[in-house]
Amino acid sequence: MYTISADVFAQRRRRLMDEIGDEAVAIIAGPSMKGRSNDTEYAYRPSSDLLYLTGFREPEAVLVLAPGHDAGEVVLFVPDRDKLKELWEGRRVGPEGAVQEYGADVGLGLSELDEKLPDWLEGRKQLYYTLGSRDDFDRRVIEWTQGLRHRRGKKSTAPGTIVDLRDLLHRSRLVKGEEELGLLRKACEISSEAHILAMKYCRPGMHEYELQALLEYHYRRSGGEYPAYTTIVGSGDNATILHYTENRDRIESGDVVLIDSGCEFGFYAGDITRSFPANGSFTPAQRDIYQAVLEAQKAAIEFCQPGASYDELKSSVERQLTESLVDLGLLEGSIDELMEESKFRDYYPHSIGHSLGIDVHDVGLVRPEDGESRPLEPGVVLTIEPGIYIPAGDESAPEEMRGVGIRIEDDVLVTETGVENLTASCPKTVEEIEALVGSGDASNLDL
Numbered sequence: 001m002y003t004i005s006a007d008v009f010a011q012r013r014r015r016l017m018d019e020i021g022d023e024a025v026a027i028i029a030g031p032s033m034k035g036r037s038n039d040t041e042y043a044y045r046p047s048s049d050l051l052y053l054t055g056f057r058e059p060e061a062v063l064v065l066a067p068g069h070d071a072g073e074v075v076l077f078v079p080d081r082d083k084l085k086e087l088w089e090g091r092r093v094g095p096e097g098a099v100q101e102y103g104a105d106v107g108l109g110l111s112e113l114d115e116k117l118p119d120w121l122e123g124r125k126q127l128y129y130t131l132g133s134r135d136d137f138d139r140r141v142i143e144w145t146q147g148l149r150h151r152r153g154k155k156s157t158a159p160g161t162i163v164d165l166r167d168l169l170h171r172s173r174l175v176k177g178e179e180e181l182g183l184l185r186k187a188c189e190i191s192s193e194a195h196i197l198a199m200k201y202c203r204p205g206m207h208e209y210e211l212q213a214l215l216e217y218h219y220r221r222s223g224g225e226y227p228a229y230t231t232i233v234g235s236g237d238n239a240t241i242l243h244y245t246e247n248r249d250r251i252e253s254g255d256v257v258l259i260d261s262g263c264e265f266g267f268y269a270g271d272i273t274r275s276f277p278a279n280g281s282f283t284p285a286q287r288d289i290y291q292a293v294l295e296a297q298k299a300a301i302e303f304c305q306p307g308a309s310y311d312e313l314k315s316s317v318e319r320q321l322t323e324s325l326v327d328l329g330l331l332e333g334s335i336d337e338l339m340e341e342s343k344f345r346d347y348y349p350h351s352i353g354h355s356l357g358i359d360v361h362d363v364g365l366v367r368p369e370d371g372e373s374r375p376l377e378p379g380v381v382l383t384i385e386p387g388i389y390i391p392a393g394d395e396s397a398p399e400e401m402r403g404v405g406i407r408i409e410d411d412v413l414v415t416e417t418g419v420e421n422l423t424a425s426c427p428k429t430v431e432e433i434e435a436l437v438g439s440g441d442a443s444n445l446d447l
């Protein structure tokens with residue numbers, strides 16, 4: 001099924017509470033609402049850490065975990081019940097729902113934060129909290145601890161140390177359980193279907209935004225809430241802009257179209273990139289570049305065995321792409337020297353991929369405190385997305401390659417025995433892609 005059960009949320013909280021111990025307290029606060037224009041707001045996306053620990057999705061909630069606390073160890077502050085606000089903004093479960101539906105020991109209204117939250121800080125030595133994610137809340141946390149000191153006179157009973165919560169929590173988020181793999185598989189499946197639709201119905205003369213609409217239509221009709229990130233549809237040399245999201249141009253025959261798009265399903269992200277010829281046939285130069293990226297991508301997927309080093313994965317891809325860039329005539333010199341100078345960066349300026357989960361750029365693969373990566377282990381899901389991008393104005397490049405951008409991205413799961421490609425259903429060989437592009441009957445696109 002496509003849900004995370006109450007037991008799993010409770011286990012995650014238990015694990016974190018066991019790790020921090022009963023001299024500590026943790027606070028996890030959701031982001032505040034953000035204005036979009038005048039008095040309208042962006043759609044609210046709950047904090048991923050809060051989602052991971054509770055599944056609670058109403059705005060600005062605050063979770064407090066105080067292992068072994070007499071008054072309750074799981075405290076959830078939620079928007080207060082309010083007839084008028086609920087009439088305008090929607091239903092709220094309120095403090096009672098926080099207990100009954102979300103497994104909190106204590107449910108309280110957000111209006112009670114200043115008065116009640118310090119009770120759970122008092123007497124604890126360390127506060128696990130992520131500073132810097134929300135300025136207004138950082139200030140309140142400091143005020144609460146200061147206030148406690150004043151409240152109790154000279155003897156400090158407030159936490160004296162603030163510890164970054166992310167290392168423990170994100171270590172746990174890195175390895176996916178069975179239920180979240182179900183959601184990830186679904187997000188990947190919907191994303192793959194959407195890319196197939198876009199390739200099938202692409203025609204020169206369409207606009208980039210039409211393909212974006214087709215992808216996002218498919219996400220929503222499949223039950224996905226939103227795109228997992230802003231959809232990228234770049235045709236021609238727009239494909240060489242890594243995070244191109246304007247999606248306004250007309251797609252011309254002869255263009256390669258690069259689509260980087262994924263569905264967010266049940267708050268889990270899919271993330272796929274495909275690059276294909278708008279008219280259904282790669283030029284020889286486009287095909288050579290495509291093939292080089294595809295070979296690097298396939299080798300990188302095979303590399304993702306349990307125990308493999310993410311840093312070695314990165315450098316092996318860099319080496320392979322450097323060799324290809326020499327073969328393509330884009331770089332010159334000895335491979336070792338080119339690697340030494342990271343010359344591949346001229347054409348491959350990003351990394352091989354990232355962990356994938358509740359966040360599209362998910363957490364845990366790289367330790368926040370020292371920047372070092374953890375070895376791959378079963379249950380880790382990551383993207384594999386090499387690319388080659390030749391700027392339109394690169395006069396050192398063969399002319400027929402200028403303005404071509406190719407990236408190929410799949411989402412893979414490290415298993416006990418190897419690796420599973422969760423987006424394998426999305427075609428990527430030259431033959432498959434050329435057969436698919438434009439094969440849909442456009443008159444059927446009356447959706």
Ligand SMILES: [Mn+2]
Binds near residue numbers: 271383385409
């Ligand atoms: Mn990605």
